[in-house]
Amino acid sequence: MVLAVSGRTDSYIQFITVLLLFLFVLFITYAVTKWTAGYQKSQSCSANVEVLETARLTNGKYVQIVRVGHRYLAVAVCKDTVTMLAEIPEEDLEFPGGSKSRTGGFREILEKIQGKDSPEKEDGRDE
Numbered sequence: 254m255v256l257a258v259s260g261r262t263d264s265y266i267q268f269i270t271v272l273l274l275f276l277f278v279l280f281i282t283y284a285v286t287k288w289t290a291g292y293q294k295s296q297s298c299s300a301n302v303e304v305l306e307t308a309r310l311t312n313g314k315y316v317q318i319v320r321v322g323h324r325y326l327a328v329a330v331c332k333d334t335v336t337m338l339a340e341i342p343e344e345d346l347e348f349p350g351g352s353k354s355r356t357g358g359f360r361e362i363l364e365k366i367q368g369k370d371s372p373e374k375e376d377g378r379d380e
Contacts, residue, residue, distance in 0.1 A: 305346075318346070 305325070306318045315330045318341065325346060327338040 301322050303320045304317055305320055308316045310316060313332045316338070317328050317330055319326050319328055323343075325341040325343055327341055329336045329338055
Protein backbone atom coordinates (compact mmCIF):
# COMPACT_ATOMS: atom_id res chain seq x y z
CA MET A 254 0.00 0.00 0.00
CA VAL A 255 2.79 2.40 0.88
CA LEU A 256 4.53 1.58 -2.41
CA ALA A 257 1.37 2.38 -4.41
CA VAL A 258 1.02 5.82 -2.79
CA SER A 259 4.74 6.48 -3.20
CA GLY A 260 4.57 5.44 -6.88
CA ARG A 261 1.67 7.85 -7.55
CA THR A 262 3.48 10.68 -5.82
CA ASP A 263 6.59 10.06 -7.91
CA SER A 264 4.46 10.03 -11.08
CA TYR A 265 2.86 13.36 -10.15
CA ILE A 266 6.24 14.89 -9.36
CA GLN A 267 7.62 13.65 -12.70
CA PHE A 268 4.59 15.05 -14.54
CA ILE A 269 4.89 18.45 -12.84
CA THR A 270 8.65 18.53 -13.55
CA VAL A 271 8.15 17.73 -17.24
CA LEU A 272 5.34 20.32 -17.45
CA LEU A 273 7.52 23.01 -15.85
CA LEU A 274 10.42 22.17 -18.17
CA PHE A 275 8.09 22.38 -21.18
CA LEU A 276 6.78 25.79 -20.05
CA PHE A 277 10.35 27.00 -19.47
CA VAL A 278 11.42 25.93 -22.99
CA LEU A 279 8.28 27.52 -24.43
CA PHE A 280 9.04 30.81 -22.63
CA ILE A 281 12.68 30.80 -23.78
CA THR A 282 11.55 30.12 -27.37
CA TYR A 283 9.06 33.02 -27.19
CA ALA A 284 11.65 35.42 -25.75
CA VAL A 285 14.31 34.52 -28.35
CA THR A 286 11.78 34.85 -31.19
CA LYS A 287 10.69 38.30 -30.00
CA TRP A 288 14.31 39.42 -29.63
CA THR A 289 15.22 38.10 -33.09
CA ALA A 290 12.22 39.84 -34.69
CA GLY A 291 13.12 43.13 -33.01
CA TYR A 292 16.75 42.82 -34.06
CA GLN A 293 15.86 42.06 -37.69
CA LYS A 294 13.36 44.92 -37.77
CA SER A 295 15.95 47.38 -36.48
CA GLN A 296 18.45 46.16 -39.07
CA SER A 297 16.01 46.48 -41.97
CA CYS A 298 14.63 49.93 -41.06
CA SER A 299 15.94 52.62 -43.35
CA ALA A 300 14.80 56.15 -44.09
CA ASN A 301 16.15 55.99 -47.63
CA VAL A 302 15.06 52.59 -48.96
CA GLU A 303 11.48 51.30 -48.85
CA VAL A 304 9.65 48.59 -50.80
CA LEU A 305 6.31 50.16 -51.72
CA GLU A 306 4.64 47.35 -53.63
CA THR A 307 5.37 43.79 -54.74
CA ALA A 308 3.68 41.84 -57.53
CA ARG A 309 4.36 38.12 -57.93
CA LEU A 310 4.87 36.99 -61.50
CA THR A 311 5.75 33.31 -61.01
CA ASN A 312 7.38 31.20 -58.34
CA GLY A 313 10.42 33.14 -57.17
CA LYS A 314 9.98 36.04 -59.62
CA TYR A 315 8.60 39.40 -58.53
CA VAL A 316 8.32 42.97 -59.73
CA GLN A 317 8.75 45.54 -56.97
CA ILE A 318 8.33 49.28 -56.77
CA VAL A 319 11.06 50.60 -54.52
CA ARG A 320 11.63 54.11 -53.18
CA VAL A 321 15.33 54.94 -52.96
CA GLY A 322 15.75 58.42 -51.55
CA HIS A 323 13.39 60.55 -53.64
CA ARG A 324 13.47 58.25 -56.69
CA TYR A 325 11.01 55.46 -57.45
CA LEU A 326 12.32 52.39 -59.25
CA ALA A 327 10.73 49.29 -60.74
CA VAL A 328 12.94 46.26 -60.17
CA ALA A 329 12.67 42.59 -61.13
CA VAL A 330 13.59 40.26 -58.30
CA CYS A 331 14.49 36.66 -59.14
CA LYS A 332 16.08 33.90 -57.11
CA ASP A 333 19.65 34.98 -57.81
CA THR A 334 19.35 38.42 -59.42
CA VAL A 335 17.83 41.86 -59.02
CA THR A 336 17.44 43.89 -62.20
CA MET A 337 16.38 47.52 -62.46
CA LEU A 338 13.61 47.83 -65.02
CA ALA A 339 12.87 51.56 -65.04
CA GLU A 340 12.68 54.75 -63.02
CA ILE A 341 9.07 55.77 -62.41
CA PRO A 342 8.08 59.45 -62.10
CA GLU A 343 6.34 60.12 -58.78
CA GLU A 344 3.26 61.57 -60.50
CA ASP A 345 2.68 58.24 -62.32
CA LEU A 346 2.30 56.35 -59.03
CA GLU A 347 -0.98 55.97 -57.18
CA PHE A 348 -0.65 55.95 -53.40
CA PRO A 349 -3.49 54.54 -51.30
CA GLY A 350 -5.42 57.30 -49.55
CA GLY A 351 -3.53 60.00 -51.42
CA SER A 352 -0.49 59.80 -49.14
CA LYS A 353 3.06 58.89 -50.09
CA SER A 354 3.47 56.26 -47.41
CA ARG A 355 2.12 52.74 -47.64
CA THR A 356 0.21 52.90 -44.39
CA GLY A 357 -0.58 55.67 -41.97
CA GLY A 358 0.41 55.59 -38.37
CA PHE A 359 -1.52 53.50 -35.88
CA ARG A 360 -3.33 56.57 -34.55
CA GLU A 361 -4.55 57.50 -38.05
CA ILE A 362 -5.85 54.00 -38.66
CA LEU A 363 -7.56 53.87 -35.26
CA GLU A 364 -9.20 57.26 -35.78
CA LYS A 365 -10.37 56.20 -39.23
CA ILE A 366 -11.94 53.05 -37.80
CA GLN A 367 -13.61 55.00 -35.00
CA GLY A 368 -14.90 57.56 -37.47
CA LYS A 369 -13.13 60.52 -35.87
CA ASP A 370 -12.04 61.87 -39.22
CA SER A 371 -15.69 62.45 -40.18
CA PRO A 372 -17.13 65.94 -39.55
CA GLU A 373 -18.24 66.56 -35.98
CA LYS A 374 -21.91 67.16 -35.28
CA GLU A 375 -22.61 70.82 -34.62
CA ASP A 376 -24.61 70.31 -31.42
CA GLY A 377 -22.15 67.72 -30.04
CA ARG A 378 -24.83 65.01 -29.62
CA ASP A 379 -24.51 61.49 -30.92
CA GLU A 380 -27.50 60.01 -32.70
